Amino acid sequence: MHIADLETPVPVVDMERMEANIARLQTYLDQYEIANRPHIKTHKIPEIARMQIEAGAIGITCQKVSEAEVMADAGFDDIFIPYNIIGGSKLQRLMGLAARLRVSVTADSAFTLRGLSKAAQQAGLTLSVLIECDTGAKRCGVQSHQQAAELARLIGSLPGLHFGGLMTYPTNEHLDGFVRETRSLLQGDGLPIERVSGGGTPCMWEAHTHPELTEHRAGIYVYGDRLTLRSGAVTLDTCALRIFATVVSRPTPERGILDAGSKTLSSDLHGLDGHGYICEYPEAKIYALSEEHGHVDFSACARKPEIGERVSIIPNHCCTVTSLFDQMIGARRDQVEVIWQIPARSTVT
Amino acid sequence: MHIADLETPVPVVDMERMEANIARLQTYLDQYEIANRPHIKTHKIPEIARMQIEAGAIGITCQKVSEAEVMADAGFDDIFIPYNIIGGSKLQRLMGLAARLRVSVTADSAFTLRGLSKAAQQAGLTLSVLIECDTGAKRCGVQSHQQAAELARLIGSLPGLHFGGLMTYPTNEHLDGFVRETRSLLQGDGLPIERVSGGGTPCMWEAHTHPELTEHRAGIYVYGDRLTLRSGAVTLDTCALRIFATVVSRPTPERGILDAGSKTLSSDLHGLDGHGYICEYPEAKIYALSEEHGHVDFSACARKPEIGERVSIIPNHCCTVTSLFDQMIGARRDQVEVIWQIPARSTVT
Numbered sequence: 001m002h003i004a005d006l007e008t009p010v011p012v013v014d015m016e017r018m019e020a021n022i023a024r025l026q027t028y029l030d031q032y033e034i035a036n037r038p039h040i041k042t043h044k045i046p047e048i049a050r051m052q053i054e055a056g057a058i059g060i061t062c063q064k065v066s067e068a069e070v071m072a073d074a075g076f077d078d079i080f081i082p083y084n085i086i087g088g089s090k091l092q093r094l095m096g097l098a099a100r101l102r103v104s105v106t107a108d109s110a111f112t113l114r115g116l117s118k119a120a121q122q123a124g125l126t127l128s129v130l131i132e133c134d135t136g137a138k139r140c141g142v143q144s145h146q147q148a149a150e151l152a153r154l155i156g157s158l159p160g161l162h163f164g165g166l167m168t169y170p171t172n173e174h175l176d177g178f179v180r181e182t183r184s185l186l187q188g189d190g191l192p193i194e195r196v197s198g199g200g201t202p203c204m205w206e207a208h209t210h211p212e213l214t215e216h217r218a219g220i221y222v223y224g225d226r227l228t229l230r231s232g233a234v235t236l237d238t239c240a241l242r243i244f245a246t247v248v249s250r251p252t253p254e255r256g257i258l259d260a261g262s263k264t265l266s267s268d269l270h271g272l273d274g275h276g277y278i279c280e281y282p283e284a285k286i287y288a289l290s291e292e293h294g295h296v297d298f299s300a301c302a303r304k305p306e307i308g309e310r311v312s313i314i315p316n317h318c319c320t321v322t323s324l325f326d327q328m329i330g331a332r333r334d335q336v337e338v339i340w341q342i343p344a345r346s347t348v349t
Numbered sequence: 350m351h352i353a354d355l356e357t358p359v360p361v362v363d364m365e366r367m368e369a370n371i372a373r374l375q376t377y378l379d380q381y382e383i384a385n386r387p388h389i390k391t392h393k394i395p396e397i398a399r400m401q402i403e404a405g406a407i408g409i410t411c412q413k414v415s416e417a418e419v420m421a422d423a424g425f426d427d428i429f430i431p432y433n434i435i436g437g438s439k440l441q442r443l444m445g446l447a448a449r450l451r452v453s454v455t456a457d458s459a460f461t462l463r464g465l466s467k468a469a470q471q472a473g474l475t476l477s478v479l480i481e482c483d484t485g486a487k488r489c490g491v492q493s494h495q496q497a498a499e500l501a502r503l504i505g506s507l508p509g510l511h512f513g514g515l516m517t518y519p520t521n522e523h524l525d526g527f528v529r530e531t532r533s534l535l536q537g538d539g540l541p542i543e544r545v546s547g548g549g550t551p552c553m554w555e556a557h558t559h560p561e562l563t564e565h566r567a568g569i570y571v572y573g574d575r576l577t578l579r580s581g582a583v584t585l586d587t588c589a590l591r592i593f594a595t596v597v598s599r600p601t602p603e604r605g606i607l608d609a610g611s612k613t614l615s616s617d618l619h620g621l622d623g624h625g626y627i628c629e630y631p632e633a634k635i636y637a638l639s640e641e642h643g644h645v646d647f648s649a650c651a652r653k654p655e656i657g658e659r660v661s662i663i664p665n666h667c668c669t670v671t672s673l674f675d676q677m678i679g680a681r682r683d684q685v686e687v688i689w690q691i692p693a694r695s696t697v698t
Contacts, residue, residue: 087356089354108600112656139644143600246436251489262669291390292412293488306460324673
């Protein structure tokens with residue numbers, strides 16, 4: 001089937017571009033001997049994760065236990081969950097995974113570590129835990145190398161845990177100093193920093209400038225989106241994901257309404273102007289979203305679309321689009337090649 | 350099971366509050382003899398739609414054909430889809446529905462009408478079509494009563510179509526004048542305006558102030574959210590939906606991180622300050638969302654949460670939350686009473 005015959009709104013991945021994106025990052029990281037551990041939150045599709053592993057990734061990254069369970073069921077055997085996993089039943093599920101495959105996680109507090117230790121001890125397992133470090137993103141993470149060293153020592157003292165190294169997001173200019181200072185504090189503790197895990201697609205081509213980095217977690221690089229276009233890490237020609245939509249109304253000469261709204265494109269803005277890039281109308285602005293309508297100002301476009309015309313949109317943030325669809329279309333030269341289910345998409349647990 | 354034992358993040362509906370919300374709007378609309386046609390895009394759950402019908406709703410509203418198909422399969426027999434339905438296969442699916450039950454749709458262009466007419470004619474059906482009128486929302490809709498009358502006459506002239514009336518969103522001060530002026534233009538055309546369908550939860554309690562209104566479509570009223578709290582149409586005590594989340598990190602004295610991010614709460618802002626209302630910490634601000642993290646500033650709170658503490662969040666916009674979950678929990682007096690599947694949630698087609 002030609003992609004022009006698909007009902008809209010529909011997300012379509014260009015297979016050739018995605019394959020090239022997967023190969024390009026792998027080649028780059030291989031060149032600098034940095035392990036590639038792609039983040040599957042972007043696509044949540046086991047078949048795409050398999051392509052990443054076959055290209056040379058050492059394992060995958062999942063953002064939550066339920067994602068990891070889906071990937072474990074699909075046969076992946078090395079999964080990193082860079083998250084503070086808290087709560088009895090979720091820790092039990094984590095240990096269920098750790099009993100089947102190589103699992104590592106992160107923590108940034110004694111609270112999280114004590115919960116992990118107790119659960120691992122009860123399960124008779126040893127879990128590898130990295131300390132999450134806040135190197136400026138102001139999300140989770142210890143605030144100083146002193147705190148990092150302190151928690152590393154706590155890991156060393158707690159049963160069922162193994163100190164796996166340091167993790168941060170995104171990789172930035174503070175990373176190397178943070179690692180060195182933490183290492184210096186841990187001198188003589190018998191706690192080597194085995195892994196230094198950084199992440200992010202916008203910064204992926206600078207991974208080699210961080211001598212301390214041992215592995216990189218990029219997610220978006222497989223698809224590309226407006227966020228990563230802004231960063232310069234991807235180009236229009238390498239963006240593999242597009243949302244096809246139909247112009248369903250032209251109420252005024254300037255305004256057009258698409259059948260793709262916040263339940264298709266998501267409302268993620270992250271400082272971007274508008275809610276997506278319309279490839280056929282680069283000057284157009286998706287100035288607002290209703291749930292099933294995209295509101296577009298075509299006033300800057302020399303040619304304006306007719307009702308019924310199809311357009312393709314590069315979304316602001318492809319990862320949040322993934323959570324809104326049950327299926328993803330893979331197309332090669334505009335012919336549908338595969339329809340993937342997105343089994344890890346639900347937020348429930 | 351007590352709701353405190355559910356893994357987070359998880360959406361929970363308080364059944365008593367939702368039942369009261371359903372009854373309250375029905376009683377109000379009954380009092381003024383306005384038909385109630387609730388919009389199921391908010392919940393996408395047939396069982397809740399059934400509660401709305403049993404309370405007295407004359408039918409339901411769906412925003413897309415796929416939602417209507419799910420509801421048709423669940424036995425609903427009067428479905429309004431206020432949307433310009435365009436494209437061969439989608440029109441075929443629409444006719445599949447129209448052959449099974451009472452379906453009405455909207456249009457705001459000759460293009461949409463000609464597509465509907467052709468499909469209805471081929472299916473040997475007569476489809477009721479309302480003209481969508483833009484009364485100031487600047488989304489879809491004809492821009493003037495002259496255009497409305499013109500399209501009404503086109504409906505009258507096209508095979509397979511029946512002029513069903515006028516529709517707008519949201520109901521506002523321009524509605525009655527628009528209807529009267531259109532009716533005046535249609536004098537002598539044999540095209541009575543049978544239905545005048547307005548919509549919106551924020552404006553629901555003003556429905557009776559519009560003498561021309563014959564039916565009202567409200568969606569959010571069953572759950573409530575921050576958008577409708579802002580409007581004054583619902584109160585904290587009537588909000589039935591909360592997202593339970595866990596504090597997974599307290600990196601600094603002021604900052605807390607929740608396990609609910611943009612893939613749980615959605616990024617819908619609509620001018621609101623922050624990404625949700627934390628019931629236990631009303632002064633806190635969810636100032637940013639990552640995909641699986643909510644970033645909270647607790648600096649204005651006298652007491653600040655510990656890691657591992659659970660909080661409940663009223664989301665900005667409950668309708669977009671629905672599209673991020675496979676299941677919804679219904680609880681009565683904090684005990685889980687039912688787990689609903691959300692079968693109409695996917696955006697695909």
